[in-house]
Amino acid sequence: MTAINDVLRSRARLVIAGVVTLLFVAPIYLTIVNAFKTQSQILKSPEALPIPPTLDNLSTALARPDGLIQLGLQNSLIDVVFSVALLIPLASAFSFYISRRKTKARAAVLALLAAGLMIPPQVILLPTIQILTFFGLDHSYPGLILSNLGGGYLSFAVFVYVGFMRAVPNEIIEAARLDGASGLRIWWGIVMPLVRPATATVAIFSSLWIWNDFLNPLFILGPLQGQTITTGLYLTIGQYSVDYGQLFGIMFLAAIVPVVGYLFVQKQFIAGLTSGSSK
């Protein structure tokens, strides 16, 4: 009798959990189904499945003369790839270097870096643009990438790496030193392979944040220098506020890269969130 009760209870629990989860992600569901419906279908019943589905919204969005989707995705990709490809070696080399220093110097530098995690971006936005202007790099992708590298992402990456590098046994490094290996060689050949989970965490989260960043691309690139997908959406989508089909089509195409990326790495994504939160 209790066994049957247990089964019923876990079934009920599953159904309730399923309904709650679906309600929670209803806005995402609406975006997906309505991207494949006509305006009149959307207004008649926004929650219905797209029967028959139409690809008009997607093809109209892709055929835009301003290339919002194609250029936006391309620019975001450039921004993310260059930022993360430079951030990872710089942050991990820095973390390795600092984790081998005396405790006091290390603590002081890490405390200075901790500030980077706390500072709201709008506090440093204005002087950052002035500094980039001084170097002639304002309104440019190199300028945006440099400020990505120096800003809060470095703090985050260093904290993740330093945590993992504490676990690397000193003996391995000393042994390599006795064999005459250089610091760079030890870092690249021994430490980097051992801290792969840290690299995965840094790569996933910095890619996501840089891809989704709004304030820096908007004000560092300015409106004329080629938009990332995020700023491009903001600057062009307003005029479609009543054409829901177009709106959902564009948002579907803009969201598909991070969503598919997330589904691919969701295990590491969740592991990264948890390792960051349990210190």
Added chain:
Amino acid sequence: MRTRKSRASRDNGLFAMAAVAFGLYLCFLVLPLLLSLKSSFTDENPLRSTSGFVGLDNYGEMIHDDQLHASLGFTLILAVGVTIAANAIGIAFAMMLNRTTLSYRVMRTIAFLPQVLSGVIVGFVWQTILTQQGLLNVTLQRIGLIDSPIAWLGSPNLALLSIGVVVTWILTGFTTVVYLAALQGVPVELYDSAAIDGATTWQRFARITFPLIAPGMTISVTISLITVLKLYDVITVLTGGGPANSTRSTALYIVKLAFTDNRFGYASAVAMLVLAMSAAIALSVTSLLRRREVNF
């Protein structure tokens, strides 16, 4: 002496990379912060080439700036409300999804999806739902719950509530993951012995689960607060700070002062206030919550 020298030279390459990283940090985080602090004592304006030292004038102006007070009030209410809601729902979601079978893992994956979307996309998706002719009003009218559309984003109190709901929606994925991780650290034996002692569901939650997820709560509450305090994109898309500036957060106000009014000096002073407040809130909340953490 010789070995030391050769060891130092063997580390030159690594030192160079570390120096570049630290140099970038100094150049694009520490230096901007110092420049911002410096301009908070000036009347800097990009339309004029000269800027003068004005002492504490900018800080004095903040005392009488009603728009600043309104934005601070909005930001703090939003931060407190969203933090409470996102953490309460996060705990409930974590307890609901704390099973390892496939269907629960699929649900987790789906429930975290809002986490990966940009604030701009989230803002536009919710705007299609919440505007006057939006999908929420269309649906409510269709099923006869309301006669005329409700201005979810068009009246100050409803707009505050709507933004709160949307930001809570974004943050809940994060709080859920943190509490799920914390729940997995709670020893099952504690529940078993509580069951033997005849503890009710509520007692088990209040005496075991809640105290033991406290470390997760410290980090989750702190991150929620900081996230709302620097929030920019979602509000910009949803209301742009309106109606009548009622949803203008301090982040939006700083950007408006700097880039619309060209008042760099005053914008920097407000930025310094926000920085000090964020630091004070984060530090006091962390130390307050740390005290009720239980360690094994």
